Amino acid sequence: MIPRRRFIGTAAMTIAVAQLGMxxxxxxxxxxxxxxxxxxxxxxxxxxxxxLKQIDAGVLNTVYAEAGPATGPVVILLHGWPxxxxxxxxxxxxxxxxxxxxxxPYLRGYGSTRFLSTETLRNxxxxxxxxxxxALMDALKIDRATIGGFDWGARTANIxxxxxxxxxxxxxxxxxxxxxxxxxxxxxxPPKAELEWWYQYYFATERGRAGYDKYRHDFAKLxxxxxxxxxxxxxxxxDRSAAAFNSPDHVSVVVHNYRWRLGLAEGEPRYDDxxxxxxxxxxxxxxxxxxxxDANGAPHPDSSAYAKKFSGKYAHRLIKGGVGHNxxxxxxxxxxxxxxxxxxx
Numbered sequence: 306m307i308p309r310r311r312f313i314g315t316a317a318m319t320i321a322v323a324q325l326g327m328x329x330x331x332x333x334x335x336x337x338x339x340x341x342x343x344x345x346x347x348x349x350x351x352x353x354x355x356x357l358k359q360i361d362a363g364v365l366n367t368v369y370a371e372a373g374p375a376t377g378p379v380v381i382l383l384h385g386w387p388x389x390x391x392x393x394x395x396x397x398x399x400x401x402x403x404x405x406x407x408x409x410p411y412l413r414g415y416g417s418t419r420f421l422s423t424e425t426l427r428n429x430x431x432x433x434x435x436x437x438x439x440a441l442m443d444a445l446k447i448d449r450a451t452i453g454g455f456d457w458g459a460r461t462a463n464i465x466x467x468x469x470x471x472x473x474x475x476x477x478x479x480x481x482x483x484x485x486x487x488x489x490x491x492x493x494x495p496p497k498a499e500l501e502w503w504y505q506y507y508f509a510t511e512r513g514r515a516g517y518d519k520y521r522h523d524f525a526k527l528x529x530x531x532x533x534x535x536x537x538x539x540x541x542x543x544d545r546s547a548a549a550f551n552s553p554d555h556v557s558v559v560v561h562n563y564r565w566r567l568g569l570a571e572g573e574p575r576y577d578d579x580x581x582x583x584x585x586x587x588x589x590x591x592x593x594x595x596x597x598x599d600a601n602g603a604p605h606p607d608s609s610a611y612a613k614k615f616s617g618k619y620a621h622r623l624i625k626g627g628v629g630h631n632x633x634x635x636x637x638x639x640x641x642x643x644x645x646x647x648x649x650x
Contacts (some may be wrong), residue, residue, distance in 0.1 A: 320395045336378050338403045339643040354409070358641060359417070362549075363440030364425050368417040369410035373401030378474075379447050381438065381565065382409045382646055385456020386559060387525035388631055389549035390413055391453070391542075395637035398645060408445070412457065413437055414558030416549040427554050429500045429562025430487070430572040435464035436528075448472070451648050453640065455479035455632055465626065467587040468579060475647040477590040478501060479602070479632045481524040481609035481621075486584035490566045500606040504528070505616055522547050523569040531627025532603040592618040592650035594643045598628030598635065605630075618650045 354370035370390050380400055382393045390409045396408045411418040412434055414427065443452065451474050454462040460483040466473040467484060493499070494586075504524075507513035517524055525547055528619055529538065549555075566571035572580065593615045599607060608621045624639045626633060633640040 310312065315446060327614075331484055336404050336645070337649065338645050340645040340649075342398050342404060343621060343638065343645065344397055346399060347639055348395060351398060352391075352541075352545065353388070354394065355396065357417070360444050361421060362444035363437055365413055365437055365440070365615065366419050366421055367410050367437070367441050367444075369407075369408055369441070371399065372397045372407045373405050377404045377406040379450035380405045380407050380648075381442070381447075381450045381452045382407065382633070383438065383447070383454035383458030384409075384412065384632075385454070385458045386416070386562075387521075387528050387546075387550060388456065388634075389546045391546045392631055393637075394634070396633050396644075397642045399637065399641040403432075403645060405558050405644075405648075408441075408447075408450075410438070410441055411549060412461075414552055414554045415550060418552070426433070426573055427557035427561060428565075428573055429558040430565045430576060430580065430629065431460055431562075432464060432576045432583060433469075433573070434461045436469065436576070438465060439522070440474060449474045451475045451477075453477035453633075453644050456630065458482050458483075462588060464579075464583060464594070466591045467590045470589075470591050473591050475650055477594050477596065477643045477647055479596045479598075479630075479640075480603075480605040480607060481597070482584050482589070482606075482614040483596040484557070484586060486565070486580065487568045488584055490641055491568060497570065498604065505563045508560050508567055509567060512570070514560050515558065517560065521550045521556065525550055527611040533598075533600070533631055533635060534602045535627030536602045536629050536635050539548060543639065550612060574607065586614070588614055588616050590617045590618060592647050594647045595620070595621045596631065596632055596643055597621070597623050599623055599625045600627045600629050600634050601632075603630040620646075 357368055357370055359366055359368045379562040384390055384392045393409045400407045449472055459478040462476050462478055463484050466476050526543055561570050565572055624636050628636045
């Protein structure tokens with residue numbers, strides 16, 4: 306879910322090819338596609354990706370879906386909690402058909418993505434997830450990409466755009482500017498707002514950790530229902546994503562993320578400098594479109610609260626029709642159009 310103070314199945318696996326050309330070759334260009342020309346698609350048309358790939362990147366062996374031409378401009382799509390790559394199962398083919406090379410990775414602690422070492426801290430602090438994505442870009446020899454995300458994925462896109470703008474050509478961010486810090490997380494909110502963060506306080510206890518581990522399927526479904534109250538997803542749709550929460554690292558990464566935000570868990574010292582820079586609330590300079598669903602049941606800021614955080618070309622879109630927190634999966638056409646539009650800025 307989004308930061309507190311900002312109101313805040315098995316597919317065939319192949320080893321990703323390492324030789325994808327020199328950095329910058331064919332991945333920083335625009336596609337010159339008219340967003341209105343994207344085909345219509347009914348939500349839930351697709352249920353799986355054609356194939357999954359994997360590659361060692363940083364401290365992870367990252368598993369990711371890929372669609373579209375290898376020489377197309379690159380779009381990286383990032384999921385949130387408690388969701389997975391299937392949030393983009395209808396978005397990816399739309400962008401691929403428009404000529405984009407689409408990369409959709411399982412974040413650390415999800416799906417078949419695994420840590421390379423048993424000694425690595427199962428760290429969920431925000432900057433680390435962004436470092437993972439930059440490492441994936443390095444491993445795939447992707448110089449720049451348009452990056453889109455929601456929830457954890459939007460925050461990760463924000464961080465990359467803020468700290469490594471040379472790697473982010475443009476961005477689509479659901480719920481706007483989601484960069485926070487441990488310091489901002491210490492400030493109390495009004496009681497009604499605190500209630501919306503019940504799960505964060507639950508995770509702060511060992512009972513909460515044990516409960517999430519034991520009931521992770523039911524827990525995630527409850528979050529889906531609360532965050533998208535008008536989305537009548539079926540069991541099959543939920544189960545496809547819920548399989549990603551069976552990762553042996555999932556509970557540790559999720560619990561660490563929320564405890565870190567409250568200052569109840571230590572991060573890794575090597576990321577301290579990144580977190581200090583993020584705590585300053587850096588302005589994002591890359592072209593950006595922010596999106597919000599008109600029925601988002603998760604805590605989220607009003608768009609007026611963060612508009613000035615984007616100094617480049619910027620637009621905000623309210624997506625209507627009972628669209629909740631998982632905007633890419635609930636309204637894939639709107640999300641795909643935003644990617645194409647911002648790529649042309």
